[in-house]
Amino acid sequence: MSPLAEIPFARAAQDPTGSCLRDGERAFDNARFAADVRRLAQRLGALGIAPGDTVAVMLPNCAEIVTTMFAAWYRGSALTPVNAALTDDEARYQLQDSAAAVLVGDERARELAASVGIAWLDAASIDGDDLAVEPDDGPAAAADDFALIIYTSGTTGRPKGVLLDHANLDAMSGSLVEHFSLSAADTSLLVLPLFHANGLIAGTLAPLRAGGDVVVAPRFAPDTFWELVETARPTYFSAVPTIYAVLDARTTREVDTSSLRFLVCGAAPMPAELIMRFEKRFGVPVVEGYGLSESSVASNINPLDGPRKPGTVGIALPGQEVAVVSPSGEHLPPGARGEVVIRGANVMRGYLGRPEETAKVIKDGWLHTGDVGIVDEDGYLRIVDRIKDLIIRGGENIYPKEIEECLYAHPAVLEAAVVGRPDAVLGEVPVAYVAPRPGRVVAPEELRVHCAARLARYKVPEQFEVRTELPKNSVGKLVKGLLREPSQV
Template sequence: MTNLARNLVDTADLHPDKPALILDDVHLDYRTVEEATRRMAGWLRAQGIEAGDRVALMLPNIPAFPVIYFGALRLGAVVVPMNPLFKSREVEYYLSDSGAKIIFAMPGEAAAGAAAAGARFVGIEGADAVALGGIIGEATPVDDVVDRADGDTAVILYTSGTTGRPKGAELTHHNLRSNAGTTLETLMPMGPGDVVMGCLPLFHVFGMTCGLNTAFSAGAALTLIPRFDPVKALDVIPRDKVTIFQGVPTMYGALLGQAAGREKDLETLRTCASGGASLPVELLRKFESTFGAAILEGYGLSETSPVASFNHPDAERKPGSIGFPIRGVEMAVVDDQGTEVANGEVGEIVIRGENIMKGYWNKPDATADAIRDGWFHSGDLAKRDEDGYYYIVDRIKDLIIRGGLNIYPREVEEVLYEHPSIVEAAVIGVPHEDLGEEVAAYIVVKPGETVDPAEVSQFVQDRLAAYKYPRHVNVIEALPKTATGKILKREIRQA
């Protein structure tokens, strides 16, 4: 029997006076945060929330998030994290689908969505945990932690919904505790003297597991940025002496874009980790040469809690690789029939182990399609080398088939990132009457610079086979992204 809330409770017992959360001038130690979760649990219990009930949480990275998160888990309730940028119809869907009884959110769209779904809305204003004072100040604390079985659901985390409506991945207490433990013990060792940059959204599995859950397991401080901004990050890192930075590739690119005169601001960093999307090799090289901080790339999905593979700090690092499977996890590359392919050949990544979700909430058919014979099918194309390191090639759904030939957008994007004027790039397939699909590139250039689309097209043609270079090059001001900074190709296609 276990409960993810023990991550905080046990650490507060060992390190009560160590800093837990920082948000500019707000500094909260572990004793304060843990006591707040007791009152939060007491308030929820007084509202009739019981073990197994769903509690929705739609907040940016502010201290109130972990207080509500661990307060709900303490009761054995199930947390449903949501993007604070959602509109009312999205809120209604998430609440209705999950059956959440209550939602904590900033005033605005969430209130209308909650009303439509028949859920209780609790408005949270202000940036720090004191904003909860009016709610939990007089609540009777709950000192115990409700026992939960390893297979009990702790979090319902909705996938981004690249096809159809989002599905809720049920992540268990064991999924999340083991993934945070493995991250802490083998991938990103940290302790009470460390400071973790909390710029990844806590409602996203990367920020939730590798940031919040891992830091709270270790007794490290989590310094929060409500919404990522590279200039703010470059101010916070030296101010708070950040030792561990976790981000997605676009965050590293944004920091690089603000590097002029600030190359020394990242000198306190000991570990940088990248995930959420493929990290272009050229971006990695430019970041490391500019800031002198090495980046370790990993791989995972919402359904895998999330970490599945990583460039382990005690092993050879291979730029462009997502490393090899973490402790307690197996991976393979298979063909359409589910047969493992030879090293160097491209196939779909399948994963099994203690990190795999319980299933999709109330969607048995989708669960059966995703998890076959114990293996989760990722939808990602990859190849494995002779040393067991994996390399993402692309998403299966992003594959471009031009005149019967397969083109992996990532390969083209890697070349585009080598162009001296390009800071971001996305490649998609567009319909073509004769060839089926044609290659189209969407690029963002450095401020104050211009490029000739024909020159960019030629730049790629000089470096790749003739059928792969983009015949259409579109220069745009910004690429559409998720809240975590992941480029949204489906929105580019719909534009």
């Protein structure tokens, strides 16, 4: 039996009226949430959903996604969350690739379900005040059953389904609870979307497991975000660097952050200068972390109790090993640069239906991330760049992240991305794209002078382009692939 599938019912038995989940004006205590989960699970059973099936959900951030996740586990089924911003063709691909048996969602979801020949369940009918539910045998999920099928962003081809079982999520959520000392006193503010592992595991599963509360935030809006923090009184939230940069740039009033005991940054490297500026301004520690969907979301995070090193992604989480290796697979000593590899009970079971691709990234129990990093003598990991992002200019290796860090140090820069552009003589040259902070103007030549004063000559971008904003995916992570397209240069 999976202990995660039991969470709603264990909480309801221990403290029926205790706060569990909040979504706008709606508040679910433990008893009501458990009743909703059981009721939805029984409705899924009536549709023929059985252990081993896949349940899909496609909705904007709302409590119903969380209810559907636990209801799927109650049936012994896996959940695959579908990004509501996907096109119909993209959504159909995920439904078919995951072999989903039912889609929980709105009217659009009903049309999509019909187009691929699967059942549909109206999300609007999930929430109910009636606590009376027909008796049954209880949750059916086992530790080795698949729990989540999370689809990658697809920046290098068709998205792949990352298979995470209950044992993966048990290890991951337990590791986060231990690292952050999460308890019933904690409230997570869900800022990131619930179709990704971060929102579902770090933002939802870990605090619920610890006895805490979850507040589902609407779509991120900088003008109203601090009002939500002041009203909901969360103890932490997790966000991406872009959100922190926007909050820093657009906040013009004093804000009450007294409820927050820490903030987490992930998904992409956060400039050390931004971390220190944000902490000083808002009075809350920002701990940068690192992980992948393939490692159940997180593998390294800076500690709350102990030295925090801005510019690093911290130490390995409890129960995990993180190292760097050479191209031949040799483990490298502290200070050496190599590919980051991860081992632990949190590492995925594999890519759905892709054994060859699974074998390429999981070797001898180690997950090969494709990221270049350095582990220092204290065990802190610094991510240098993606292996595929490396730019080789006339035989010289250039890591775009180093140039981006330099650009972020300019007071007018809000966002920066550096990519390689083919060059007939040098092979590749770096090109920089920059978005200025609100109300600021910056010229390409000014950026060139700024970089030339801080970087070796061969690292200075060949071209600087200033845009109002840079392309980002649904999580707010910069998408460099779009900048590499010839039409974008």
